[in-house]
């Protein structure tokens with residue numbers, strides 16, 4: 001009985017609040033509405049976009065590393081070994097795994113690239129030289145797993161029967177990476193078509209640069225790619241054991257599963273089997289966390305500013321309507337109904353601001369950054385705005401708005417009715 | 425209907441105390457049109473605020489419909505006021521963001537009436553004060569007299585037992601004042617209990633009982649001579 005009456009009072013308060021708030025909003029100055037909603041939109045964007053871009057910088061780099069280098073599962077040589085033992089049975093097992101869409105095997109050897117030896121007039125002149133990693137690949141398999149040919153910035157991609165032809169990563173070329181520091185040398189005046197010398201141990205081989213690669217991923221930009229048949233010859237790998245295998249799956253979500261399958265089959269003995277995520281360098285994860293933290297701090301400040309703004313707006317609104325609030329109380333409108341009506345108004349502004357903000361984020365900024373990533377040296381920054389994270393932030397903003405609307409309304413509503421009516 | 429005993433309200437301003445109303449014993453019968461007169465500062469408004477439960481006196485008791493209203497809790501007090509009392513303020517005190525109809529609907533909705541019922545009753549009340557054709561106008565689109573009649577419609581819409589009016593014609597020209605007083609008289613003839621404050625003798629005589637205040641005390645309690 002008493003509960004039902006309480007509920008009825010509550011519903012009535014709610015209905016009256018709705019009645020008041022809606023008309024208040026409808027007849028408010030349009031510019032006031034636009035201004036408040038604009039502030040809410042900016043707060044929302046501040047909350048979503050700042051941390052979204054900071055996280056996106058790292059995520060862009062992570063994603064690039066995955067797409068262009070590790071693919072979904074990456075198998076590499078254990079630290080103390082020279083290559084993956086029993087590569088053949090591992091490759092057969094990969095072949096037989098139904099989840100696997102494609103894979104590419106790489107032979108790796110450290111190499112020194114030398115340039116400028118033809119131009120030098122004095123044999124004692126220092127050569128341009130740069131260290132890198134020589135990767136022997138099957139150009140077609142590599143292209144279908146990592147899309148290597150897409151990262152050419154000069155020249156042409158490798159053909160399966162190319163001989164003495166290489167693709168070189170842009171980090172090795174001064175042209176793309178113009179830094180000079182002691183102990184770190186780069187190849188100058190080298191481009192597609194140039195001849196360079198590869199020095200592998202005592203072996204020296206002159207090759208032609210067929211193309212230059214730039215992918216903002218060290219697994220490409222710091223490597224030299226060559227057909228694997230020739231690399232096997234150069235490094236004397238007659239047993240066909242490879243150093244690295246990148247596996248692309250039909251469903252990337254199966255990465256853990258495929259890794260575990262291979263581990264169960266005993267291949268972990270001779271190889272490091274990791275998902276793309278396992279293989280992620282720790283510093284990237286750390287930076288991502290740090291950036292998320294900074295983003296959240298900036299977002300929190302934005303939230304506080306927005307709360308204060310809403311507080312002031314509602315407070316000024318309530319103060320200037322102090323007399324009308326008094327009249328409402330005087331004619332018997334409950335405090336709660338009046339407070340609700342102010343909360344409803346702030347909710348309206350918050351929801352309007354968040355709706356506009358969401359539209360901007362999901363239909364403008366996110367597609368824009370996906371198409372035109374921010375060009376950072378170490379990654380192509382994208383805007384990370386997960387629906388869930390966005391929802392959580394919206395809820396936080398929403399709650400902050402309710403409090404910021406309620407408190408000033410309550411302060412004004414609490415005042416003496418007669419004083420308010422008479423303006424004392 | 426209304427019964428006060430030793431009703432006293434003291435205002436303190438600094439060291440001085442003002443007994444705005446002083447030991448008022450007053451009874452108002454059902455259906456009565458009581459006019460309260462007196463010079464400015466005599467305590468008319470103060471008395472009305474106490475009777476209308478907008479303020480709390482320092483001493484004395486007030487019974488309305490046999491309820492000892494000073495003993496009610498805050499919430500019941502608001503409910504009681506909402507149900508039993510209607511107010512007409514000197515400066516209309518209608519809400520600028522609500523149309524005439526919405527202003528009148530508000531107390532009805534607060535009583536838990538459905539929207540359609542509130543619209544029906546509010547329209548009826550506005551009709552009674554002669555504003556049937558202006559129900560959708562905002563206050564800014566209405567003249568002073570029309571706004572005051574909206575305020576009267578709001579006071580009567582929920583059919584309260586008593587209507588209080590504090591100088592309802594003070595801001596109006598004599599022509600418009602007459603229209604507003606007409607509305608009160610008509611309500612009175614239908615049996616509505618009305619307590620109206622006015623300092624104009626001409627208007628006070630419209631009531632069927634006039635009390636005069638001076639320094640917070642009742643100095644005269646008469647029937648108008650001309651009746």
Ligand SMILES: Nc1ncnc2c1ncn2[C@@H]1O[C@H](COP(=O)(O)OP(=O)(O)O)[C@@H](O)[C@H]1O
Pocket residue numbers: 424435436437442443444462463464465466467468469470471
């Ligand atoms: N809030 C107040 N504080 C102090 N004195 C007041 C207050 N309200 C009214 N008074 C004083 O109480 C007396 C009665 O005022 P009021 O009831 O407004 O008179 P009336 O309505 O007859 O003009 C006056 O002397 C007035 O100055």
Ligand SMILES: [Mg+2]
Pocket residue numbers: 468469470
């Ligand atoms: Mg007065």
